[in-house]
Amino acid sequence: METENKTQAAMAMEMPDGDLSEQIKLVSKDSHVRAENTELMMSYQRGDVTLEQYKLLLCSLHHIYEALEEELERNSSHVGVAPIYFPLELARRELVEADLEHFYGPYWREKMVVPKATERYSHRLRQIGRDNPELLLAHAYTRYLGDLSGGQILGRITQKSLGLKNGEGTAFFTFPAVSSPNLFKQLYRSRMNSVELTEKQRMCMLEEAVRAFELNIQVFDELQDMVYRTQRLINTLQIPGALITTTTPL
Ligand code: HEM
Numbered sequence: 064m065e066t067e068n069k070t071q072a073a074m075a076m077e078m079p080d081g082d083l084s085e086q087i088k089l090v091s092k093d094s095h096v097r098a099e100n101t102e103l104m105m106s107y108q109r110g111d112v113t114l115e116q117y118k119l120l121l122c123s124l125h126h127i128y129e130a131l132e133e134e135l136e137r138n139s140s141h142v143g144v145a146p147i148y149f150p151l152e153l154a155r156r157e158l159v160e161a162d163l164e165h166f167y168g169p170y171w172r173e174k175m176v177v178p179k180a181t182e183r184y185s186h187r188l189r190q191i192g193r194d195n196p197e198l199l200l201a202h203a204y205t206r207y208l209g210d211l212s213g214g215q216i217l218g219r220i221t222q223k224s225l226g227l228k229n230g231e232g233t234a235f236f237t238f239p240a241v242s243s244p245n246l247f248k249q250l251y252r253s254r255m256n257s258v259e260l261t262e263k264q265r266m267c268m269l270e271e272a273v274r275a276f277e278l279n280i281q282v283f284d285e286l287q288d289m290v291y292r293t294q295r296l297i298n299t300l301q302i303p304g305a306l307i308t309t310t311t312p313l
Contacts (some may be wrong), residue, residue, distance in 0.1 A: 083265065084252035087204060090269045094276035099213070101283040107217050112224045115231075115293065117176065119165050119286050121159055123181040124235060127282075128155040130185035131153040134192025134201055143197030146254040152241050155209045164234040178285035184234035186280040191271070197264060200255060201271035206277065208251065210236070211244040 070091040075086035098204060103120070106112045130174060138144045154171055189200040189202045218236025228235055 072115070072266055072273070075269050077079045082252075082256045083268065084255045086269060087201065087272045091205070091272045091276050094280070097275055098280050098283070101280055102287040103283040107220050108222055110224055112221060113290070114166075114225055115150055116234070116286070116290055117221055117225060118178065119201075119289060121162050121166070122175045123158070123177050123282050123286060124158045124198055125163060125175065126177050126181045126185050127188070128159060130188040130211070131199070131202055132156050134188055138192060138196035138199060141196045143258050143260070144291060145256050147200050147251065148158065151250070152238065152247065153203075155206075155210065155235060158237065161234045161297075162232050176289070178282065178289055180278070180281035180285040184282055186279060187274070188211065196265070197258070197260070198257065198268060201268050202275045204251075204255065205272060207277035207279070208248055209237065211241070211248055215244060244254055 072090050075090040099108070105115060106116060132150070135144060135148055136150065139148045139150075155216070160171075167174045188199070188202060191202075214236055218233055221227065221233050221236070222230075225232075230237065238244065238247075
């Protein structure tokens, strides 16, 4: 995997058009396909996402954006972060919190459940925020441009699949301060391209983008495992004479 990613990064480095936005898109193309093909994203594409899947996804998104946005803010004047720092237009954290409150009530913080992969993702964000802030760009690109692209489709599917009216519980997918996602993505790409990087930093950036996708894939896979485990437990509890009993709400 490591070798494969390095080859992709090396290929991207040799592109005649050396724009970072083009290179990063090329280098993460296969990972994007793999992310789309995770069980969780396939549920979305089939239009049968469940409330349990969505609530668990929101918990993880909160964890991830809390780390990403705190690190972006702390490094907002860094030369590699300032050009792509758009808190007004892009910040997701408060919107996810509104959705969590909608589903879990005022004490949502105490009810959050995240898999280990989510912890690893936020740990990586904290680590680069501390040691290599310019690499935050790779993560901001992966999440925010994803939310402005396929994320818009996912928002509509969530509303339809779960029968949520008037945007209830789906604030996460909205960008009130972005009137045209496509124009904003163009602006974002031009800001990415304005960041000056040494060859080595650029190579690290491309590898970090692949890593960002990989971390997302692991989160989705582990979330889906949690869903399966809960379903199995429910099924076991429904069998007459089942040995397992619990008083913990599922
Ligand atoms: C772009 C669909 C999942 C990250 C896009 C685009 C579409 C799309 C249609 C626009 C492509 C273009 O303008 O050329 C989907 C669908 C998904 C999905 C249907 C799942 C069902 C994801 C995930 C991530 C992601 C899970 C990352 C965590 C991105 C990024 C871009 C993008 C970063 C911008 C690419 C660029 O213009 O450089 N996606 N996507 N997507 N997606 Fe996804």
